[in-house]
Amino acid sequence: MAHEIHTDANDPSNVTNPEHAQHHIVTPLQYTYVFATLLLFTGITVGAAYVDLDWANPVIALGIACFKAVIVILFFMHAAYQSRLIKMTIGSGFFLFIVLITMTLTDYISRAWGMW
């Protein structure tokens, strides 16, 4: 009932739906693809741990973990289909997290500069 009257054409001054929130329903087929991808990369990350790649081992493991987290956020958590407000909120949260990590690491690395 309410859906037709809140389209952009009927709401040119953008009052009733300021975020242009469009409700998108992700299908079980898409979820199945995501599920299969997550299982595949779990297998890859376990396999890679048994191969000696020196410094690349943690890089690969964390890279795969980040990739898996991103597809969970985008599809299982529907971030890909949300309004800009929510996308910006998620993005700014991770950005703030990276800022905090970087500043703390900077302190950690520079505190005993030259004394290693």
Added chain:
Amino acid sequence: MDSALATTDHADVHAEHDHVALPQHRHHFETEEQQREAGSFGMWLFLLTEIMFFGGLFFAYLLYRNWYYPAFAAASNQLSVPLGAFNTVVLISSGFCMAVGVWAAEMRRKSLLVLMLVLTTFFGLIFLGVKYDEYHEKYELHHIPGDSFNISMFTNPAGYGIKEEPLAPDMAQKTQIFFFLYFAMTGMHAVHMIIGIVLLFWLTWRAHRGDFSSGYVAPIENFGLYWHFVDIVWLFLFPLLYLINRHPLH
């Protein structure tokens, strides 16, 4: 003219009162979309505080791993990769069922929603069962930090049939820091899962009652966000604790 206006006003008020009864459209929101947006926004803000909370633990892990790398590698190698990998698959399956559950609520398919919530709970409980088994093994090996912690497996690995370089006693003591972080991080993760499972029982009961199969999806959707967030924490815990310190097995 006046009476016509009055009638329209009255009709508006009446319409207003009609939708007040809908839980997906409270009277203080202009539209259903706006209410949904506000709900998702609030849930994401909560999840961001959770990222900061777990982020602190991950950061402590990063620094101590850097300081006491030999101890972290030796202690990490005592965790079971097959059990960790199994739990990862179990948790991903749980998340998949939750995602399909959200779809079932959108489609207003009550019995499918209830089934998916039950499966989500089931996989969650399996995860906690495996976790209990892993904790119990650490208890028996005296690998829980504290007075009864035993470093002999790390100072004399050959005596336990473990192919590892023995650690000096002071470095071997630092394995306690690894296990402290292991229990703190997986323990906080497990606490989140237990809270989630309690909420799942409640949501399953409400779904069975039919609360979420007539267009009111927000509680299922927002719980789904929480449950997937807990999944994501584990997606990082598994490689960090179980995998990256592993010297590839000879």
